[in-house]
Amino acid sequence: xxxxxxxxxxxxxxxxxxxxxxxxxxxxxxxxxxxxxxxxxxxxxxxxxxxxxxxxxxxxxxxxxxxxxxxxxxxxxxxxxxxxxxxxxxxxxxxxxxxxxxxxxxxxxxxxxxxxxxxxxxxxxxxxxxxxxxxxxxxxxxxxxxxxxxxxxxxxxxxxxxxxxxxxxxxxxxxxxxxxxxxxxxxxxxxxxxxxxxxxxxxxxxxxxxxxxxxxxxxxxxxxxxxxxxxxxxxxxxxxxxxxxxxxxxxxxxxxxxxxxxxxxxxxxxxxxxxxxxxxxxxxxxxxxxxxxxxxxxxxxxxxxxxxxxxxxxxxxxxxxxxxxxxxxxxxxxxxxxxxxxxxxxxxxxxxxxxxxxxxxxxxxxxxxxxxxxxxxxxxxxxxxxxxxxxxxxxxxxxxxxxxxxxxxxxxxxxxxxxxxxxxxxxxxxxxxxxxxxxxxxxxxxxxxxxxxxxxxxxxxxxxxxxxxxxxxxxxxxxxxxxxxxxxxxxxxxxxxxxxxxxxxxxxxxxxxxxxxxxxxxxxxxxxxxxxxxxxxxxxxxxxxxx
Amino acid sequence: xxxxxxxxxxxxxxxxxxxxxxxxxxxxxxxxxxxxxxxxxxxxxxxxxxxxxxxxxxxxxxxxxxxxxxxxxxxxxxxxxxxxxxxxxxxxxxxxxxxxxxxxxxxxxxxxxxxxxxxxxxxxxxxxxxxxxxxxxxxxxxxxxxxxxxxxxxxxxxxxxxxxxxxxxxxxxxxxxxxxxxxxxxxxxxxxxxxxxxxxxxxxxxxxxxxxxxxxxxxxxxxxxxxxxxxxxxxxxxxxxxxxxxxxxxxxxxxxxxxxxxxxxxxxxxxxxxxxxxxxxxxxxxxxxxxx
Numbered sequence: 001x002x003x004x005x006x007x008x009x010x011x012x013x014x015x016x017x018x019x020x021x022x023x024x025x026x027x028x029x030x031x032x033x034x035x036x037x038x039x040x041x042x043x044x045x046x047x048x049x050x051x052x053x054x055x056x057x058x059x060x061x062x063x064x065x066x067x068x069x070x071x072x073x074x075x076x077x078x079x080x081x082x083x084x085x086x087x088x089x090x091x092x093x094x095x096x097x098x099x100x101x102x103x104x105x106x107x108x109x110x111x112x113x114x115x116x117x118x119x120x121x122x123x124x125x126x127x128x129x130x131x132x133x134x135x136x137x138x139x140x141x142x143x144x145x146x147x148x149x150x151x152x153x154x155x156x157x158x159x160x161x162x163x164x165x166x167x168x169x170x171x172x173x174x175x176x177x178x179x180x181x182x183x184x185x186x187x188x189x190x191x192x193x194x195x196x197x198x199x200x201x202x203x204x205x206x207x208x209x210x211x212x213x214x215x216x217x218x219x220x221x222x223x224x225x226x227x228x229x230x231x232x233x234x235x236x237x238x239x240x241x242x243x244x245x246x247x248x249x250x251x252x253x254x255x256x257x258x259x260x261x262x263x264x265x266x267x268x269x270x271x272x273x274x275x276x277x278x279x280x281x282x283x284x285x286x287x288x289x290x291x292x293x294x295x296x297x298x299x300x301x302x303x304x305x306x307x308x309x310x311x312x313x314x315x316x317x318x319x320x321x322x323x324x325x326x327x328x329x330x331x332x333x334x335x336x337x338x339x340x341x342x343x344x345x346x347x348x349x350x351x352x353x354x355x356x357x358x359x360x361x362x363x364x365x366x367x368x369x370x371x372x373x374x375x376x377x378x379x380x381x382x383x384x385x386x387x388x389x390x391x392x393x394x395x396x397x398x399x400x401x402x403x404x405x406x407x408x409x410x411x412x413x414x415x416x417x418x419x420x421x422x423x424x425x426x427x428x429x430x431x432x433x434x435x436x437x438x439x440x441x442x443x444x445x446x447x448x449x450x451x452x453x454x455x456x457x458x459x460x461x462x463x464x465x466x467x468x469x470x471x472x473x474x475x476x477x478x479x480x481x482x483x484x485x486x487x488x489x490x491x492x493x494x495x496x497x498x499x500x501x502x503x504x505x506x507x508x509x510x511x512x513x514x515x516x517x518x519x520x521x522x523x524x525x526x527x528x529x530x531x532x533x534x535x536x537x538x539x540x541x542x543x544x545x546x547x
Numbered sequence: 548x549x550x551x552x553x554x555x556x557x558x559x560x561x562x563x564x565x566x567x568x569x570x571x572x573x574x575x576x577x578x579x580x581x582x583x584x585x586x587x588x589x590x591x592x593x594x595x596x597x598x599x600x601x602x603x604x605x606x607x608x609x610x611x612x613x614x615x616x617x618x619x620x621x622x623x624x625x626x627x628x629x630x631x632x633x634x635x636x637x638x639x640x641x642x643x644x645x646x647x648x649x650x651x652x653x654x655x656x657x658x659x660x661x662x663x664x665x666x667x668x669x670x671x672x673x674x675x676x677x678x679x680x681x682x683x684x685x686x687x688x689x690x691x692x693x694x695x696x697x698x699x700x701x702x703x704x705x706x707x708x709x710x711x712x713x714x715x716x717x718x719x720x721x722x723x724x725x726x727x728x729x730x731x732x733x734x735x736x737x738x739x740x741x742x743x744x745x746x747x748x749x750x751x752x753x754x755x756x757x758x759x760x761x762x763x764x765x766x767x768x769x770x771x772x773x774x775x776x777x778x779x780x781x782x783x784x785x786x787x788x789x790x791x792x793x794x795x796x797x798x799x800x801x802x803x804x805x806x807x808x809x810x811x812x813x814x815x816x817x818x819x820x821x822x823x824x825x826x827x828x829x830x831x832x833x834x835x836x837x838x839x
Contacts, residue, residue: 169654170656171654176653177653178650178651178653178654179650180650180651181653196617196619197618197619197647197648197650197651197654198651198654200617200619200620201619201623201654201655202654241615268616270584270615270616271583271584271613271614271615271616272584272613272615273584311680323683325642325644325684326642326680326681326684327642328642329557329558329640329641329642329681330680330681331558331559331641332558332641355680358680359680362680
């Protein structure tokens with residue numbers, strides 16, 4: 001006899017319009033046997049009635065459609081961010097509001113280290129919030145002169161190091177002429193490093209090696225803990241190199257009977273041809289398991305807006321910076337799209353600037369004429385600056401979009417003031433336009449760029465509040481029910497997983513976010529404060545408190 | 548220091564063909580080629596000795612490696628290769644901005660830049676530069692060039708060729724424009740490691756618009772001033788390389804590629820003499836001798 005458990009709850013938000021709210025859900029073999037009243041579910045026969053969630057609210061487990069497993073790895077370094085942030089073990093690290101506070105926390109970590117040669121590494125520094133005061137090598141020397149120290153910025157594109165680290169890299173000298181390495185009054189580098197060309201050679205001395213984006217086993221396990229704490233049961237790794245060793249490690253970790261999240265890693269289109277990438281994706285698809293959904297591709301069209309490397313249409317950057325960089329040529333994307341459509345492999349494409357979005361639309365259109373595919377769900381990731389006409393084209397091409405709602409909070413003020421100026425800042429991450437146009441939409445955190453937390457992401461899309469407290473773009477707000485849809489079924493749809501996850505209904509995975517408060521009852525501005533008890537994933541219960 | 552030549556240019560300009568041409572004519576020079584990715588036809592099959600996921604071994608001690616997204620790391624691997632390569636050639640992706648690659652050599656003490664060579668497709672480059680998306684990338688690449696290989700000249704009329712040359716010079720008046728068909732150029736144009744190896748360096752010179760002269764300074768020279776003068780665009784020089792004796796008696800190595808020049812002090816007692824490579828109808832021994 002197969003075991004059936006019926007959970008009672010204060011309220012179950014199903015995201016199934018036929019019965020939006022129910023009181024009970026029956027689980028068998030890790031799947032939803034049924035949702036409804038106890039009487040409606042009892043007809044399935046023998047069962048255990050489990051009342052542990054009687055005072056909780058259940059939702060479909062959240063689906064994070066754009067994150068990086070690297071978040072798990074970074075927590076082994078010292079957190080130096082401006083905002084409070086929860087680590088995998090449930091400790092909330094207070095945000096640091098001055099350089100002095102950053103140095104103080106580094107000193108605390110330094111005295112606890114035994115090996116005097118071991119590098120001290122920190123992450124998530126963001127001088128934008130520290131009055132744009134730059135950290136210097138001398139600042140970090142005050143933590144230690146003998147130990148190499150490196151702090152990665154929140155953007156991931158800048159790093160600060162101390163004199164010892166520069167010395168180890170052979171750069172404690174004058175006469176260096178490189179745009180990515182500013183010099184101090186003494187002619188020696190200040191220790192601030194911009195871009196991978198400068199970060200890679202110094203980074204190896206401060207604990208940031210070249211494979212940082214590939215999470216290791218420990219990192220992936222810690223990442224799983226963060227999922228439980230934020231109500232996430234399905235999460236992407238967007239993107240990874242997915243070489244054999246990495247895949248093996250991911251299969252091992254996600255195959256652990258107590259691993260709490262379904263991971264969807266996308267193969268990065270970089271360093272191999274379109275044909276090879278599609279072939280690799282097909283190979284990986286064969287290796288996919290329920291808990292590791294391999295077989296998708298991510299392409300990158302341009303850079304980032306705050307890094308001025310996104311490709312912008314006229315009139316370009318507000319501060320006059322020259323246009324950004326292409327990471328992939330249209331010809332290469334065209335080849336990839338055609339090959340992937342033929343092979344039935346899904347492609348997600350990173351675009352930040354509106355010119356990059358335009359290029360993707362111009363490229364996918366002809367590819368679809370050659371290789372028609374009625375349900376491709378090719379998705380634009382970030383797509384932060386798309387305007388209404390571009391959303392109409394996405395609709396016409398049956399594309400999906402995953403908008404970077406969190407960005408609006410963390411860098412919205414910068415975009416208004418500096419990068420794109422007021423008008424375009426108002427339309428960034430245009431959730432309202434996407435939904436009104438009928439483009440299937442998800443919203444995301446891009447963790448570790450911003451913290452993982454779908455309820456926070458939903459809050460960001462509902463309120464469009466910036467870090468300084470301004471509301472930016474009233475006209476692009478969405479309502480709570482739409483935001484909850486975006487972090488469940490919406491994201492599941494962009495991954496072709498809406499038949500399995502994203503709502504609580506018969507046949508789907510028994511994946512639930514277990515909440516202390518009811519997100520449909522709180523005010524929109526309190527959505528981010530809804531407390532998460534833990535999750536149920538594939539019928540297995542994970543309490544955040546027990547991790 | 549290992550010289551590094553960066554080869555760029557938009558997709559389809561002939562970069563891969565050039566790389567194969569150089570590997571085929573390496574004549575004992577151990578070339579290490581770094582490519583962004585192994586395309587379907589990255590290296591001509593008859594040149595390949597063995598191939599693994601990211602290294603292809605080529606007859607004559609050359610190798611070709613794919614660097615994916617981490618060029619700095621790949622160069623680090625080159626530096627510790629045993630024996631080290633004589634010359635590294637980086638084949639950029641079609642959208643890369645070559646100057647940013649050259650800039651990053653600052654952090655790699657084992658390498659020095661041997662200039663940027665940009666291929667331009669005589670048939671399409673002017674049109675590509677007007678492309679809605681890629682236009683500014685194409686012009687930025689051309690602006691970065693020390694040497695432009697105007698390739699596929701056999702496919703266009705005299706009139707188009709002239710117009711394209713004029714246009715290129717308008718984009719970058721300092722670059723030396725060398726014409727080619729199917730990327731066939733004297734290897735010495737692309738890689739200064741060929742200078743001084745007459746048999747290897749002289750290949751394909753006869754059939755080209757280029758000529759090679761050897762200058763021998765009589766007595767002491769101001770090396771910096773000479774290098775700067777050689778780099779002037781009026782000299783018609785594409786490259787120059789060799790040793791001179793400075794007024795204080797020290798030996799210096801002069802290396803010129805297009806407008807770039809570099810003078811380094813050397814400890815060994817090398818015989819004075821500069822190999823100069825330039826356009827047949829422009830360079831003359833008399834004119835160059837005057838610079839000394």
